[in-house]
Amino acid sequence: MPKPKSDPLPPVGLRARSKVDKRRRIMEAARAVFIEHGYDAATTREIAQRAEVSTGTVFVYARDKRDLLLQVVNDELDALNARAQPLTGKPGPLLERLLAYFKLRYRYWASEPRLARPALRETAEFLAPGPALGDEANRFYARTPVTLGHIEEMVRAAQLSGEVARDAPPGEVASLVFSLYLIEVRRWLREETPRLASGMERLQVVLGLFLRGVLNQTRS
Incomplete structure (x- = not known):
């Protein structure tokens, strides 16, 4: 006896795919408008027009213009952090390893200063994450302990090899290295x-x- 035909299943995830597509279009439009006009001159209205959505739809995905900027940068820095992580296990002198690690970030910031400058400016005044900052600002700062962990891993490896003194606290060394990077990258981007x-x-x-x-x- 043939099996009864079942009704075709409805398409799965169409709404979710639509949301992902809208977000992608908004982020691509925001990136392009920020670069073309500069962050300060860019408007959410133009971003919405470029993405072919309403201005109200833009604010479904971002609470304000700064949120849009940080979403663009966060997406790209998350991918960069994933590429940087394997570098922590590379052999060699600590300075060379740190420079290779930070070179990925410098190359990213240099690729588009019109994104880099406002992104670092808009996050410079925050001392700690919190509800008032918004999800994207907190996401930006959530990357800091990950980066510190990467640097600390390299410092600990240098201690095991005898390059760095055993009594140097790895966490403190990592924090100071990261602070120097932040100072230098902001100074450099002013050029x-x-x-x-x-x-x-x-x-x-x-x-x-x-x-x-x-x-x-004492190392010979």
């Missing part, structure tokens, strides 16, 4: 045309000076 080579040269000098204080002075 009219931030060049990767000049930024990395300066970072190498600054980190090298700092690391002299934690190297194992």
